Amino acid sequence: MNAVVLVIALTGVPGDGALVAMGDAAMRAAEEHRYCDASFIFLQLYGKSRSDLALYRSAETAFAADDRQLALRLYLSLLANHPQAEKRAVAEQRSKDLRKLLAESGPGNACVLPPKACGDWIVAPGEACDDGNLTDGDGCDASCVPTGCGNGTQSIGEACDDGNLADGDGCDSNCTPSACGNGVVASGEQCDDGNRDDGDTCMADCTLPLPEVRRPSAWPWLLLGGGGLALASGGAIAGVGALPFVEHEGALRDIEAAEASIEVDPTTALATARAAQERRARAAGDWSTWGAPLVVTGALLVGVGALGAAAGAALFTMGDE
Numbered sequence: 001m002n003a004v005v006l007v008i009a010l011t012g013v014p015g016d017g018a019l020v021a022m023g024d025a026a027m028r029a030a031e032e033h034r035y036c037d038a039s040f041i042f043l044q045l046y047g048k049s050r051s052d053l054a055l056y057r058s059a060e061t062a063f064a065a066d067d068r069q070l071a072l073r074l075y076l077s078l079l080a081n082h083p084q085a086e087k088r089a090v091a092e093q094r095s096k097d098l099r100k101l102l103a104e105s106g107p108g109n110a111c112v113l114p115p116k117a118c119g120d121w122i123v124a125p126g127e128a129c130d131d132g133n134l135t136d137g138d139g140c141d142a143s144c145v146p147t148g149c150g151n152g153t154q155s156i157g158e159a160c161d162d163g164n165l166a167d168g169d170g171c172d173s174n175c176t177p178s179a180c181g182n183g184v185v186a187s188g189e190q191c192d193d194g195n196r197d198d199g200d201t202c203m204a205d206c207t208l209p210l211p212e213v214r215r216p217s218a219w220p221w222l223l224l225g226g227g228g229l230a231l232a233s234g235g236a237i238a239g240v241g242a243l244p245f246v247e248h249e250g251a252l253r254d255i256e257a258a259e260a261s262i263e264v265d266p267t268t269a270l271a272t273a274r275a276a277q278e279r280r281a282r283a284a285g286d287w288s289t290w291g292a293p294l295v296v297t298g299a300l301l302v303g304v305g306a307l308g309a310a311a312g313a314a315l316f317t318m319g320d321e
Helices: 002-009 017-031 035-049 052-064 068-081 088-105 219-241 243-260 266-320
Strands: none
Touching: 017 035, 017 052, 035 052, 035 068, 052 068, 052 088, 068 088, 219 243, 219 266, 243 266
């Protein structure tokens, strides 16, 4: 029986490189008469490939190890899950033989799960994976845990690995030594952008840059103040300059009133008219001399003041936005 099992096992298992390597490991175990080991490896190969031949070989090697209960369960699993299996007839006959053996002479020698040995293709208790080698970084590391930061094995691309994903404990969650500039915000760091440069979003000591202080410009106040002063000054100057004009117009009214009353009181009317004429003449001179220039100057100041005030108000509005 053992020789038959061995011949079947050595026929190989089709599949990709990993499955072929696992099949080779199972065949070596069978060749060395480690039938329990071979059965476990073939069963794991079946779990990865769902090949009915792998399940059949797991049953055959269990049968060769004389673990009758395990072998029967595996044969029955093959019959239940693979109705078109090539070895179905053999599995049916083996199942009958095993039932008879179990009834007549008991369960035989039960296979014990082999001791943990990372790299033997058998995922034993305490192992999360086993890819048949002790190479790190290939998906299953030498400690039989999946490759990844925090598994306790320093693999390719990792500067450290302390077996956890805690930050600030010497090896951070990206498997780089705890330090400012490693891209992990650890305890005591306000930020960490992965570099030690100043002038970006995080300073070289892993503190946030101070907020930019924007000092308000004095120009809005200067323009508003200057514009207001110009408006007030221009209005006052224009008002002073308008005094000769007001006097001139008052004298004209007095002359018109005197002319209207000349028939009633000629003496008083003539005196009033002469005085008004003198006032009118003085007002006309004052207007030409200083009144008109002051009005023009005041008007210019009012215009400049209005522009300055408008510009200051606009700057304030822009500053608020």
